Amino acid sequence: MTPAVKKPYQRWALTGLAALSLLGSAACAASPTPAPGAGGDAANAAEPDTAGSATGDYADGTYSATGSYQTPGGEEEIGVTVTLASGSVSDVQTEPMPSNPTTELYQGKFSSGIAEQVVGMPLSELNVDKVSGSSLTSGGFSDAIEQIKGEAAQ
Secondary structure: OOOOOOOHHHHHHHHHHHHHHHHHHHHHHOOOOOOOOOOOOHHHHHHHHHHHHHHOOEOOEEEEEEEEEEEOOEEEEEEEEEEEEOOEEEEEEEEEEOOOHHHHHHHHHHHHHHHHHHOOOEHHHOOOOOEOOEOOHHHHHHHHHHHHHHHHEO
8 A cells, every 4th residue: 555645735834834933933032122222323223233134143153954855755854064154154065865766866966056056145045946956855955944043043
């Protein structure tokens, strides 16, 4: 008997909603409210604007996570390691974790092309849809990036 494939879009939708919820919570927690009467001059006001919006308030360092995604053959995973410098991606490595030859092919293609798409980009702006012909693997990459954003948030 072949196992029934659950609705992959339903899982993606729930994962997306959970990620948005976490991002919303992180954004609220990362936005301090100034004390009344503190720092009302223009010099003090400019400092938080440039630091907060340019870097997305992510701490420099190297972060790793495993992202999962749904394929027609079932759930797959890919490992992602990102190095951040000034809130931007300075290096990215992926660890393919295929469970079948087709996934191995697509994760390999994805891994060979991801660095040129994301190195130099602010972590807060990463949005990968398709890399080197692999579109489903980007779902696992995005899942891992959301975990990394949560870990790197200051």
